[in-house]
Amino acid sequence: MPDNGCSHLLKKQDHSVKCAMINIIFFKKVIDTYCHDAGNKVIKMISLLIGESISHSAIISRFGSEEFCILIADLTFISAKMLFNNLREEIADAHVPSSKNDQQLQITVCTGG
Secondary structure (H helix, E strand, O other), X not given: OOOXXXXXXXXXXXXXXXXXXXXXXXXHHHHHHHOHHHHXXXXXXXXXXXXXXXXXXXXXXXXXXXXXXXXXXXXOHHHHXXXXXXXXXXXXXXXXXXXXXXXXXXXXXXXXX
């Protein structure tokens, strides 16, 4: 079977891999109201925050138009839950500039694993 990039996470003995899906709430409404440019800014902002918050040992991918999938090893369930909750709060605290009336968009996400 070809290596899909995940094998290094799965080969570690006595360690489990945690998976979380991050869904952007009302992403379609952002695009419909503020255009695709605003949607692209939202995706870039969330990507940046995920990259800054998650360790290099994780696999991060965009999953569909409004979701991200994160696989991460070497964390307990509680640590992973705290990490993803902190990420959710960081995203909620960030604001994305829109092209309409200099409005700042506040984005919320839900995380589930």
